[in-house]
Amino acid sequence: MSIGCLCIHGYTGSPEEIKPLVDFLEARTDWEITNPTLPGHGEDLDLEGHYYQEWIATAELALIDLMKRHDQIYIIGFSMGGMIAAYLTAKYRLDRLVLLSAAGKYVSLSQMGKDILEMIADAWKGVIADNELFLRYQKKLKDTYLFSTFQFMKCVQFTRPYLHHVRCPVLIIQGDLDGMVPRKAALYLEKEIPSEEKEVIFLKKSKHLICHGDDREELFDEVLSFVSQP
Incomplete structure (x- = not known):
């Protein structure tokens, strides 16, 4: 039995968002892992004129390519990529999700406010250059178009109904x-997805960029354990 694994990054992101997990899995499995860049995304954002349908189509073509060579397909989605992953899982009846x-519904204004206050405090102390969240989102905020934000919202709106059609084992x-997607979003996904086999895990030290968080090793181990189950 051969296994293919598709990883899908988030809105305004790049494959780097998931790369630590990809590297971990590549070192411990013989899977073929694909981690494509969605149109307009990457380290140099160029989102103007790109539609959410392009983002979904790019992930879908990568999936179809994997399906040509492998008996089982696992799919891992981060943030908006999680919603695209759920859609593809429902459409193609994939093996594990x-x-x-995953950006299913909510934005956490309270945590976002805490993050902003932390950035202000670091700026006051003259150490803003050491604030990882500030460094990661500084360029994104400058390069993100309002049009693209609407495309993100449309992507979530389009993919959300497909949560009801996911039947395979799911790890959330x-x-x-x-600060972007709060813990109640995970509970929402658990409620909406009807799969009999579901597991929800909360990481105490992680913010939105979960594959780069302080407890990422726990995340890596949980993912590998989940996808390795018979």
């Missing part, structure tokens, strides 16, 4: 300190 900080992992 992992949702990381969420950071307790996520």
Whole structure:
């Protein structure tokens, strides 16, 4: 039995968001793992003029390519990529689904406010250059178009109904300190997905970029354990 694994990054992101997990899995499995860049995304954002249908189509073509060579397909989606992953899982009846900080419904204004206050405090102390969240999102905020934000919202709106059609085993992992998607989003996904085999895990030290969080090793071990089950 051969296994293919598709990983899908988030809105305004790049494959780097999931790369630590990809590297971990590649070192411990013989799977073929694909981690494509969605149109307009990557380290140099160029989102203007790109539609959410392109993002879904790019992930779908990568999936179809994997399906040509492998008996089983696992799919891992981060943030918006989680919603695209759920859609593809429902459409193609894939074998296992992992949702990381999946952007199903909510934005955590309270945690976002805490993150902003932390950035202000670091700026006041003259150490803003050491604030990882600030460094990661500084360029994104400058390069993200309002049009693209609407495309993100449309992507979530389009994919959300497909949660009801996911039947395979599902692992949902969420950071307790996520400033973009709070913990109640994971509970929402658990409620909406009818799979008989579901597991929800909260990581106490992780923010939105969960594969780069302080407890990422726990995340890696949980994902490998989940996908290795018979």
